[in-house]
Each structure stands twice: as C-alpha cells, then as structure tokens.
Amino acid sequence: GYYGTISIGSPPQQFNVVFDTGSADLWVVSSDCRTPNICTNHRQFHTDRSTSYTDKEDESIDVHYGTGHISGRLGLDTVHVAGLTLRDQAVADASTLSRDFIGTPFDGIFGLGLPDLVSSKDFYLPPFYTMIEQRVVSDPVFAMYTREDDGEIDFGGIDTGRYQGDLHYADVQGNKYWAIEMSRWRLAGDKDIGSDAPRTVIVDSGTTLIIVTPTDASLIHSAIPGSVNNGDSTWSVPCDGLDKLQPLVLTIDDQFDLVLQPKDYILQPVGPSSSMCLSGIAGQQLNGNDESWILGDVFLRRFYTVFDVGNKRIGFGASV
Secondary structure (H helix, E strand, O other), rough: OOEEEEEEEEOEEEEEEEEEEEOOOOOEEEEOOOHHHHHHOOOOOOOOOOOOEEEEEEEEEEEEEEOOOOEEEEEEEEEOOOOEEEEEEEEEEEEEEEEEHHOOOOOOOEEEOOOHHOOOOOOOOHEEEHHHHOOOOOOOOEEEEEEOOEEEEEOOOHHHHHHEEEEEEOOOOOOEEEEEEEEEEOOOOOEEEOOOOEEEEEEOOOOOOOOEHHHHHHHHHOOOOOOOOOOOOOOEEEEEOOOOOHOEEEEEOOOOEEEEEEHHHEEEEEEEEOOOOEOOOOOOOOOOOOOOEOOHHHHHEEEEEEEOOOOOOOEEEOOO
C-alpha cells in the first residue's frame, strides 16, 4: 500500500500510515507495544504525552487484515492530515502486532473503508467520515492517484489534472467495502478468454496485487505461454514477449470497460538475473465460496480513482 505522514496528539507526534480503502480503523504503534522485536523499528505513539488525548476506558480493537492483525487500546485525539485537523478522532495505539509488520516502512494504517467495517464494539467514525461531519472538507469525496513509487490522495475534491477523458462511475454495494459489480471480464484478442459470470470487485488500496479467484487466475495465465504457478497464490511469467500478450478488460455494471495493458499487470523480474517476471494477478479464495476479486495497487496505478462517499459510488479515469 501507499503511505504518507500524519500527526496525532498535542503537541503533534508524526507517523507514516498506509491509506487503506480496505479497512476503516485508524491505528499506530503504541509506546506500550508488547511485541518489541516488531515494534522497535517503528515510531510509537505516547498517549501520555498528548494533552488532547482521551482514553476510552479500556475499550480496545482487534483488527484482522488479509495479511496480519493488530490489537490495541482505543482513544480519541486530534489528528492532522494533509493540512486538515480532525478533533476527537478515534485512534488505536496498537500494543500487539503480528510478524507481518516486521520491517514495514509505515507505523500504522489510516482506514478509508465504509462505516460498517469499523472494528470497535462501540461505533466510532472512520477518519474521512469525521472530516465530513466536522466540515473540514468541501465535498464528501476523496480520490487517489498512484504511480510506481509515489502518488497523492485528494481529500474533499477531485484533481482534474490527474486523468484524461471522462470519469466513469459505478454504484457501491453494501456499507462495508468499496465494492462494485463487474459484469464480466476477458482477455481481449483473437480468441477471447474470460467469464460472463458476474463478480463483486473490491477496490482496495491496502492490497498490492489484483486478487482473482484461483480458477480465474489459472484461466488468465493459461493465455500466457511459459507461465508458472508459484504455489503461494502468485504466478510468474516470462519477461520477454509482453507485446504479444492480451489486454485484460473488466466490464463494470454493464456500462463501461476498464482496460489493463500487459505492461500494467506484469511486474518486475523475480530476481536480478531472472528471465521470469512476477504477474500482478494472483489467485486466492477470499471467503469460503466467495467469487470476489480485489483490485489492488496494480490496478490503481492505471486509474485515477474517486471514492464518492456522498453518492456511494466509485469513479474511474485513465491516469496521466
């Protein structure tokens, strides 16, 4: 995921956080961290040094991600992000982190999911909903623009200089994930490979790859000569011959197509002298018989993506 700097407390304490549309909680590593081999390399939140911090009397959260989990104490404090100030925002200081967070360049996660995804037993607003309620953003919308090594997040508006053509919108399903309907998908070419079975697709900036069902992953990679299943849900493909591969076309809501070129969905070589490249598409069963896909950073780098909270829809424009 892509991360940036926020500050919490009075006086402000700075942290790097992942801006994650696949979760809805805000947390940073605690000064009371009980997994020191994991916590040592992260900046830690000292709640006792913040005059604006309010303890929520032993309330805690336990958050499970696709990879990793944390647990921590919940409190309220002032949060500064992108020049905006949020008062009494729910913040967890995580005292237990799974080993997945060893060596990560970020100190926490800034959840941008929908309200029903919040982990606290007593409901607290996710940070962007606090921005709306406290009227620190002009419009109830945020947008993401990402490239290979950097990007930007726009709170309260849309940067029209970051995309070309029109924005195409799809309605969000439910009140948990930024999920929309994909009517069908295909690898476009002389012999189309694909499926007309509808899929729910979750737009998740906290996930690196495009996650599809294992069956869909096998189908997609069957069209790539020399592709290899790595056995851990990922695939490798020959680095040469990308110009012969087919674009991946996702049809959303029977209304518009989102097209990923081979250079978009095939990533860097798996090793310094390897002739094989990592595929940006992995196969994974999310929950039980779930047929959902996750559109992670590989997808988001191709499209300027607008998360329209006010109208419960997502917009896509071709990134420039």
